Amino acid sequence: MSRIGKLPISIPTGVTITQKDNVVTVKGAKGELSQYVDPSIIVEVENAQVVLKEDENALLDNVKQRQAFHGLYRSLLNNMVVGVSQGYKKELELVGVGYRASNNGNILEFSLGFTHSIFMQLPAEIKVETKTERNKNPLVILESCDKQLLGLVCAKIRSFRKPEPYKGKGIKFVGEVIRRKSGKSAGAK
Numbered sequence: 001m002s003r004i005g006k007l008p009i010s011i012p013t014g015v016t017i018t019q020k021d022n023v024v025t026v027k028g029a030k031g032e033l034s035q036y037v038d039p040s041i042i043v044e045v046e047n048a049q050v051v052l053k054e055d056e057n058a059l060l061d062n063v064k065q066r067q068a069f070h071g072l073y074r075s076l077l078n079n080m081v082v083g084v085s086q087g088y089k090k091e092l093e094l095v096g097v098g099y100r101a102s103n104n105g106n107i108l109e110f111s112l113g114f115t116h117s118i119f120m121q122l123p124a125e126i127k128v129e130t131k132t133e134r135n136k137n138p139l140v141i142l143e144s145c146d147k148q149l150l151g152l153v154c155a156k157i158r159s160f161r162k163p164e165p166y167k168g169k170g171i172k173f174v175g176e177v178i179r180r181k182s183g184k185s186a187g188a189k
Helices: 063-085 147-159
Strands: 016-020 023-027 032-036 041-046 049-054 088-095 100-104 107-111 118-121 127-131 139-144 170-173
Touching: 016 041, 023 063, 032 063, 041 063, 049 063, 063 147, 088 147, 100 127, 100 139, 139 147, 147 170
Parallel strands: none
Antiparallel strands: 016 023, 023 032, 041 049, 088 139, 088 170, 100 107, 107 118, 127 139
16 A cells, blocks of 8 residues: 555645546635545545545556555645645746846746747746846746646746756756855866
8 A cells, every 4th residue: 555645634624625527626715726646546535635545456557556546646636635735836047147027917027048049938827026126036936726737837838938047047947056166167287
């Protein structure tokens, strides 16, 4: 049995969970999310808690795979419950001279030192805000109830200009520490 899968998920007030044909739907104040659950996992909603159990009689013969699904779906459902009740927020920082970001609705525009600007259309589920203050690096603040989609969008934005280890320029998460390398002048004597 999976150690993570055994943990019950507490349902906060204002969140409803329904299940139909191996699809679990979670509704809350921030939105609505759905997730397919493998038939080898049984989802039970009782006493303001969600409990996941392995189906011993399932067609899936591989016990290790069933245990892996147990922990996986528990984590996914927990992320959905937290997302629709509290939401998720990520902050990206643009480090570099002349690096800028601005948004017009859900369209982000980046100026990252290339000859052209980069435009990115964000999904409707993600709220975006850009901050530019004097003598500070520009910030891109993304909020969503879907943790997986938010991480995917952040990874895509970060791929436009990954932080490099010599000068530390690029797009990074706020609070992320970039391991710095000394240049070739430090090694020559």
